Amino acid sequence: MKYTAVSAFEAARRAREPESIPKNDLAASLAEAPYDGHLETGSNAEDVDEVVPSVATESNLPLSTWRPKGKNVLRDDDEVWEISMKPDETVTVIGEFDVTVLSGVVSVYGAMLHPNSVSQRVYALSTAALPVIMAKKATSLRIKSVTRSIESLGKYSPLFRNISVQDEKGRSFKYLASPRDDPLRRSLSSLEISDDTKRVISRINARLEANERPRILAVGAKSSGKSTFSRILCNVLVTRPGGQKVAYLDIDPGQPEFGTPGQLSVVEVGSPILGPPFCHPATTRSLSYRLIRSHNIAATSFKDEPDHFIICVMDLLRHVPKSLPLITNPCGWVSGTGASVLLQLIGQLRITDVVVLHPVETQLQNDIEAAKLNVHAVAKRPGGSSTKTPAELRSMQTMSYFHQKQKTATASDLVWLDKSISKMRPWMVSYDRIDSGIAAILSYNHAPHPEFLAEVLNGMVVAVTVPDDGLIDPDIVRRTPQESLPYMVSDLHGCSSPVDPRESNCIGVALIRGIDTENKRLLLLTPLHDAEIASLMQRQIVLVRGSFDCPEWAFLEDQYCATKAAARAVDTERNAGNMDEQPWVTLQEPVGIEGSIWRLRHPPTAADVMKSMT
Known part of the structure; x- marks a missing residue:
């Protein structure tokens, strides 16, 4: 089936207005217009690896094997949901919530949680596959509602709209037996950890049991599951008995795990990673994700300055705690210059284990095996792709960064400010x-x-x-x-x-x-x-x-924040000639089918200046 890309504005217009009805002013309807999951943005060659059509489809595939059957629901009120689970039963929950194990053991996103574990904040959002909670033995589990902080950003950008949920009791989460239970009818899937992944992680875990300090690097193209694997592995290692911390070398400037696009960093991870990257920024004050050192190449790719990129990474290596296992998450550029830089880093970082997530080019596979390292192979995993484009995810990560506020050093005390950046x-x-x-x-x-x-x-x-x-x-x-x-x-x-x-x-x-x-x-x-x-x-x-x-x-936050009434007030002021120009944007008069629309003002570049002088 062929999908035709349309802008969010055009999708909203088609969905809300038959041809026979006069077109409403776009600025007045932005706050209520349905959103197709994507913003119309510029693209480049590195952003077209995979774009998932945002068409909601119902599926009969179950998201949970656990079903409510009277006595297995221990508590169900406006704030807390407590359940009992049998071994190997799974529960999928969407939203923002705190999970606490009252008895037994569960795994979630690779992390093993038990009664001695502290309560963990989970961000199970629709932007990616939902984490599954699996009981390893007879278990009692508590899921607690929290203030829906991250989704408050939806007031300022459609990228954050409808990524969470509010159930019929007003809680910040909802149990899903299947995608049909989603009130918003989104395309939802659960995160499945393949047998290949489990075997590789088991072998690496055995190295730690033998008091070794492995240095692991995952190799894979874009959308291969490389970042997901690194996250799962980190969660397994950080929740091992004894409270082991993990050093995480985050060197994917296009989609970093702990920072904004362009950032390279080394982070000491002390808590499991239970959400997308825009929900767990690393800071120097955080006990969960402590930022040790970072550099910024001011770009989402090192294609223009590969030597500078390597120097940055090698400096970060000097600050990696030698007593901790190291997980390295590189970018998904595995051909040409990207492959050459990757092979150079494998040698200079003194990597002990390379996890190859197929498919990769045969030559790269041969070069990695020639390095005489522990090479582990993971087959390509089906599905699990993000519903956002790489450019949209970068925007979400940057916007989340500027709105964040860390109340204390714990991850659960991270909130996002409910006000526009202006x-x-x-x-x-x-x-x-x-x-x-x-x-x-x-x-x-x-x-x-x-x-x-x-x-x-x-x-x-x-x-x-x-x-x-x-x-x-x-x-x-x-x-x-x-x-x-x-x-x-x-x-x-x-x-x-x-x-x-x-x-x-x-x-x-x-x-x-x-x-x-x-x-x-x-x-x-x-x-x-x-x-x-x-x-x-x-x-x-x-x-x-x-x-x-x-x-x-940032330029459009105030416009998206405006209610329908406020938008009409703005319209009235504009017609009366009393409206001041908004920062960074210019209002164009009605043209075509979309009517008036705010557009960005772009200053001239150096190239423009040179042209004007000739």
């Missing part, structure tokens, strides 16, 4: 003096013309990099003619050298909300903790811009 308080950093907070602005790859640096920066995402003292040479820092922004000069080809990762580290990313040219300050939005920002007051930072995705989600 309402958040910015961090104001001076840039006018040599000893000011911002030492320089550095552009990876091609730099914009200095006259347009301010326009290019405004509203964009940058990596906040802290160099060692004395690393930035003042002689290579220039200032723009109008705003006096400090920037590092580029070579004759318009390219700049990256900051040396051995003498710097990235502490996070920020969005430039505005430039105060009168007081020579940048207004930065970042979820960094106040203590981290305070520690930077005595340091100089470098803001790195590059090939980050355009943060369109």
Whole structure:
């Protein structure tokens, strides 16, 4: 069957309006329009690996083998659901919830939970296959409703709409016997762990039992299940008896597990990973996912700077705790330059076990086997793909990062702020003096013309990099003619050298909300903790811009947040000529079938400037 891609706007129009009814203004109907699961965004060659059509289909395949039968439901109220399970029975629950084992043992996403385990927060969302709770012996289980924090972001972006659930009792979860039980009729599937995966993990686990410290790397193309395997393996190892922690080398800049796109990091994992990447960011304060060190290549691929990528990874390796087993999750680029870099890393990271998730090219398989390592093969798994495109997942991960707030050091205390990014308080950093907070602005790859640096920066995402003292040479820092922004000069080809990762580290990313040219300050939005920002007051930072995705989600949050009544009020103000222009977006007058629509304003690039001069 052939699927024809249409925009979310067009899908909403077709679903809601027969041809005989006059078209409503789009801005007024955004808040109530049904959403087809995808935003219309730019794409590139690396984003077309697999796009799953978002057409809801009913399935007779069961999601759970457990069925409610009177006495096996111990409690069922507005907050808590307690059940008893027989050995090998499975339960699939969608939503956000805390799971506690009262007696017995269960496995969920590879993690083994028992009565001595602390309560675990689970994010079983419709963006991916749902984790299955399986009883290993006779078990009593408690599932508790929580405040639906992550889905509150659906108010500001359709990407987060309808990814969770609210059951008939108002709880943040719902038991599913089959996909037919889903009130939203979504295409849902459960996460199945193959026999190949179980055998490989069992062999690696046996190495730990023998007091070895294996270093494991999973190799697989995009949509091969590489990240899922790494997550399952991490959960198995971190929930072993004795409370073993795991070092996780996260070096997939396109779909990182613990950070925003472009980030490479080493993380100490102390709790199981029970949700998609946008639900468990690593921070320096977290006890569950402690960020040890990170770098940012300011791009979703290392294709333009493979040497810099390798240097970053090798610096991260220096900070891996030697007492912990290491799991490395590389990117899914397994051909050409990607394969060459992968083979180089396997040797330099001193990997002991390589897990090959088929299919991969025969030559790559032969080269891996020639390295004389422990090579484990896992057959291609059917289904289990995300309902979001890679570009959409990156947007969700970045938006989630900027809205997050960690109340305490535990993973269950992570919440997402229920307000648009325009309402958040910015961090104001001076840039006018040599000893000011911002030492320089550095552009990876091609730099914009200095006259347009301010326009290019405004509203964009940058990596906040802290160099060692004395690393930035003042002689290579220039200032723009109008705003006096400090920037590092580029070579004759318009390219700049990256900051040396051995003498710097990235502490996070920020969005430039505005430039105060009168007081020579940048207004930065970042979820960094106040203590981290305070520690930077005595340091100089470098803001790195590059090939980050355009943060369109940030520009449109206020528009999506508007209710139907507010949208009509905006319409009235606009017609009366009293409406101020929104930041970063321009209102076009009604054209065609869609009517008026907010579109992004894009400043001219350096290439545009050069063309205008010729």
